[in-house]
Amino acid sequence: MAPISTLTRQRKELEKEWVRWANSSSDASRLTPGTPLLRHEVAQSWQRSLHTVDPARAVAPGLDDVADRWAESPLRAPITQLGDHLRGIAEDAGFVAAVTDTNGTIVWMCGDRAIRRQGESVNFAPGGRWDESHMGTNGLSLALHTDRPVTVFSAEHLVAALHGWVCYSAPVHGPDGRQVGVLDLSSRWDRSHPAIMTSVRTLVLAAETLIRTAAPPPARGLRLECLGTARLSREGRPVPLPPRQLEILALLALEPGGYTPEQLHAAIYGDRPVSPSTLKADVSHLRRATGGEIANRRYALTGPMSCDAVDLLAAIESGDTASAVWLYRGPLLPGSDTPGVAAWRDYLDVGVRNAVLGSDRPEYAVSLGEKTPADVEIHEHALRLLAPDDSRRPAVAARLHAALRT
CATH class of the missing domain: 1.10.10.10 (Winged helix-like DNA-binding domain superfamily/Winged helix DNA-binding domain)
Incomplete structure (x- = not known):
């Protein structure tokens, strides 16, 4: 995890930039980032969002048909299968996990109770509408718009009520390559850590694999x-x-x-x-x-x-x-x-x-290594691919040590 002093400094600098944009009387499309910390994709999202979203908005609008949306979601089956694993990751890390449909409406959630209660105060909960046109720049909306994994930290959120959050989001795709929703892990800004995005990518990979391999039961069962x-x-x-x-x-x-x-x-x-x-x-x-x-x-x-x-x-x-x-x-x-x-x-x-x-995907080597604990080469391959601060390195190193002793 980055030192709290570094995260605090980043948050303060982003908040200064946010104030400049939120209070600007000129057309947002003419503004440009005033700090290197404001990423281009975030600035573009602010430009789009400021036309429809008030940065002072206190809560996300909601929909009442969330049960129907979840029942019809192609993510329901894989997320149900991954539910215990996803819940364990979120609760252990002090995060909440959220799943949306293709419109950015949250259809499922689990995780740390305290963080969930905080999220409910802004309707970061099932039924909440978190697309860009309703809640501006956030992890869910940006992942939907860019169609790739994104992190949105603190004052990168357009809505001020979300500046205490960090979101790690990634789109989930069906067998035809089209988006079927977004998977997100979110928590307080001071829990920001790049390893969380690694977990999100791995979970999305698992969900997409389950979608691809799902098949109707054979006729004779x-x-x-x-x-x-x-x-x-x-x-x-x-x-x-x-x-x-x-x-x-x-x-x-x-x-x-x-x-x-x-x-x-x-x-x-x-x-x-x-x-x-x-x-x-x-x-x-x-x-x-x-x-x-x-x-x-x-x-x-x-x-x-x-x-x-x-x-x-x-x-x-x-x-x-x-x-x-x-x-x-x-x-x-x-x-x-x-x-x-x-x-x-x-x-x-x-x-x-x-x-x-x-x-070159470390999650493949980590996953196979869990199933083949005696395979030294797989563990070594995983360690070569994992980032130095990846939270999975200690477990992989321990498996390698055990394999070398057998």
Whole structure:
């Protein structure tokens, strides 16, 4: 965190500039920044906002249909999934987290109770309208307007009632690249720290990944989870299967073209002297368990079934590193020693790892390092990419130290 003396000095200089703009009798469009601290994008926002917003405004206007807006928001599902994590980050840091729709209306909020109460005094709360035309320059409105992550500190806010705040905001995009809203972390001005923006970027990345990977359930509701675990479910209910049959099902999911009986036998048993009738019995039981979704002559899936390993494979092969890191929950069927599973396990692990090592995004390396604590190279890569004052460095350094000792 920047020394309080530095933050205080910045705030005082910005307030002097704000007074000059707010009290100017000339056209705001003709004014230019009088201090290097007033960033160009903030000055432009002031110029736009002063036409419609009184800097003395005390509270944001509100809307009554916030429940309907939240119900219809494409961010509802991902934010609900991220809710506990987002709440923990906000409360631990003494911030509030807010989510808006594309019009700048707050549709969801969580975080530190004291900060939330302060926010409610200016209607920084669900239903509040925080677009530029209603509340002038603020993190939410500027992120919407510029379509990129922004920080708005203290007197950079056009409305004087917000000079005690700092806001870190970033737009969230759907699969088609269009904005679906903004995610924001805000608190008192003296809690300003660049690491907060890193958290915002990471959360936005997670939300966008969840939006991209969301898909309607398959028609028969079959779901195979085999990354770091091993289970089959139908319509959310467990379908008990022995480990060998889960191995067969995972291989069939990853090879949509299927296997001849001889190929599948080799993939499962290798050179072990196991009778073909043993494999045939396992496949017959598996066929009954899946509702007849396995072909007879060439073993292949004939019906819809979603699988986390297949989703991961698609992300790796399409170059979608963000989704690959998010989808990776651990190695493929970690307890299996069958040749076919071991080969696919290596392929998926190496694919995710190489994608992260080839990226300059520190959040990818940090996230994968949390899931692969023994991977020294991933931790070293994360430390090379993280800024010196990034709050995640101590945890990454600790993981590296532990990995080097094993």
